Amino acid sequence: MYRDIGSLNWVFNIFDGLKEQDRIRFQNTDFLVSPDMKWTDETDLKSMYMLLLFKDTRLKTIRDLKSSDDLKLLKDVKNDIETKLLKQYGNLPLNKVKLFFHYQPSYYQLHLHIVHCDNELNYKSMLLGKDCHFLDTVIDNLEMNLDYYQKCKMVYCLNDNSELYKRFQK
Template sequence: MSSEDSKTAELQILLKRFVYSRTLSDDQLAKSVCLLGHIPANDEAVITDTNRAIIHISRLPIDPTDISGYRSVKNAQINDCYHWGETFLATTTGDRDCKVTLLYPASKKHLNKYDKQHNYVTIIETPEMYQSIVKPYIDFNISEGSINWVYNILSGQKEQEQVKYQNSNFLAIPDMKWTDQSDLKSMYILLLFKDTRLKSIRDLHTCADLDLLKSIKVDVQKHVLKQYGDLPLNKVKLYFHYQPSYYQLHIHIVHCDNEVNYKSMLLGKDCHFIDTVIDNLEMNIDYYKKCKLVYCLNDDSELYKRIENSE
């Protein structure tokens, strides 16, 4: 059995064993649903930290309760807890073609990210809070293996066939959200920094960091966008998130006309455009070490609980 056949068989088996619990989100605009359940190891009937599973189904305007199975999985890929591929979704009205992503075993952080039943609160993070609360949380988060999938890509172990460009400083790879790469207006590319010292924009505080950001703009135009019909730089948005969803510095490259992933691009969702970051560092190279950063947190997230317990 080939490596691709093995991945396909594994994903097919996991999807078949998935036991639905509830719907985490149902986004009709993005045509996607996110389902919570578990994949029992010993016929257990309840969700635990070791059997929790989350399935994200994209480009599918459908009632989640109509889903009855997953058939004919193909083009499967696996990186750490992430499994994804294409499948025919069995429903009460017939089979539907879609892309499916399975997170298994899914962590509590994954659950907090996708569950829309929680409330969000605004955090004003001071430099002191970052040093005493947030940085220790980041270190703990990494030690728990939450970004092993990123390290797998950076080390060349996984998803190398997807990498569109890389040099000594970064690599560019399509995000799983970009389900139809023939549609440029839905472009969504991740630019992953290779320097593991850089976890978030808080770590940008040297002249070398500033020069790197400036060079990235040139490289994105010259090497990444050139692969997509010489798309001009002013047709994409380059931005960071803070707080990011994972702690290896990365930039989102998204087409300006992308409406499907609009939620990720709103300023209210803690976006920091690369030009603004460059400008701030030019004014004060220690800007992100000294400034307050405002963002929203899920009130059931581990970081929020740590901040609350410190007060």
């Protein structure tokens, strides 16, 4: 069972209400949002860095997005970020944040990064060796073709320390 994977226990502990409940800034039945550890001062909006964790455990990466329900979920996420989450931060406009996925991700539970546009230091560090897929682009691609992410080529870098790279070397 997917929930038995040890490296994701921290995620499931949050979902199950066992850990980090005081850090959740927005939550509904489909996802929750909390500050990333990189955002050390929540009064400094320009350093905003949050993670949105999708609760559906079948969604591990953007490759798992393939249905009209998934497309609706992503549109709802965008709407909730704009109309509910960012309202908590002084009505910060949606165009002031970057919303993106990584492929390959650092862990395999679908999550979305929410980063203030002026947070260049953390944003650039997140780009190193990773391919970002912006939420709007993912939505557009799924609108064109629901199986886009099952068919498309996604190129990404592997650094020497990555587990996947090590496995290829064996």
